[in-house]
Amino acid sequence: METIDYNSFAKKCVDDLKSLQDRFQEEYDLNWYENWFYNQATGLLTFSSNEVELNFKYFEVGSFSEKLNTWMWSWDNDDTLDNVKEKTKLIKRFGQRSNFSRLTNGCFQSDEFEAWEFTAIATKVTNGIGVYRPVNHEQLQIFLVITEFVDNEVAQNIKDKYVQCDIHEYKRIAFVCQHLNHTSKIGFEEAFETSEDMELMEEEDFQAWCNECEVVRLKEGEWNDKSMEFSGIKLVCEKCYFEMKELNLGHR
Template identity: 45%
Template sequence: MNYEEFGKLKCEELLKVQNIFRENFKIDSYANWFYDSETELLRLYNDDEDEIFFRYIPVGTFSLKSRTWMWSWFNESSIEKSKTELLVVKEFGNENNYEKLKEGTFASDEYDGWELASICLDFLNGIGVYKVDTDNLEKYMLIMGIENHDSPKVRKLKQKVVECGKHGHSRPAFVCDHLDLETPKGFEEAFDTYKGMELEEEDDFQAWCNECEKIRLEHDGWNEESEKFAQIQLICEDCYFELKEFNQIK
């Protein structure tokens, strides 16, 4: 069988599995997603009462910018330990000389992701595939099973996040006290951000208003006085991006 036929067959199989997956777990009923590469958990949620956790294996990412696919096993910034399980698929690619299974990265389109995920699903007995979209990347995850709400992993995940009255558990973010959803006040950031992006261990989402930026520049950066003016507050990631959307002066 050539790769095209093989891929097509696996996609057809995925379609069946995927329908059951979406139906059984009401996947489309969740408005928000959040994943944690360290615990290798995907959380789908509406709020803290209405949430579900899955164990996942990262399959790979499709970059909308460079139009390339990259397997997680090839991607150094993919820290999930489970990614090595995909090497059986690579091995299979080597044996059958299927380029897309053995090359770490290659020029691609939106369809490859589903096809490659469908092949992994078959090899590793996944229960479904989930794709998260961020600004420039589509990340494909092979869903391996459901994780109990009170498992040690879920508890660990929840320790890393803040609890927000509006959004439930989400990653922490920091903003000055002046930003609100009433009057746009500018949105200066420590670094460019987009929702759901991976953060380095030492990085946090941080933003402040134009007025704070003025004071910060007057003081050559953050010091006691400029920080006193900013009154930095801890909020959740979802709140952060609501503020960003509203306050950004384009």
């Protein structure tokens, strides 16, 4: 039975990535864009120049610290959202099956060259279409694998589901009546049973209203102009929504 040794496997992945990245660059010409932005919550990597935008889905392979000379796989990084590190578990599992300890240890001494090697392996294992390393800040280099192109309309639909909250930063959107707040207990009626971080269907939104709004809604028999006007629905972030829920319905 043939067993692959780690070094030749890693080298093969790096070679393959070179040609893959050439094709990727040729197709999308990333250098043409002036700005780039990526967001863990949406899982989108966006390049833009004026009105022109290009979007991809991505995940974070890991990070290389120039200061400590350490590599950390993102599955081992508590600061990275699941959304953009879930795929790295495939690499770890592959490492376990193949007995490649570099792929199964979370954090260890390394160098930049090896960081690229890991990124190449990650691309191979997950069928990535290209890679990207944003300009680093604070001596921490983040390595991204790009998994798919996302059309602008689809990307906008994803972004529309998020809001920049003053307290909680970038979170999913939620809707509450104008009366709900962070300090007073006034009831919490929901459109459907919810839990924090739950998956939502495309057409679903978190929606809640207070006892008074519920009285008006029941009197009107539905959400109509009158009950809607009374409720004065406002947009909040998901975290705010669940803080209000906890305040009103929280169990000790």
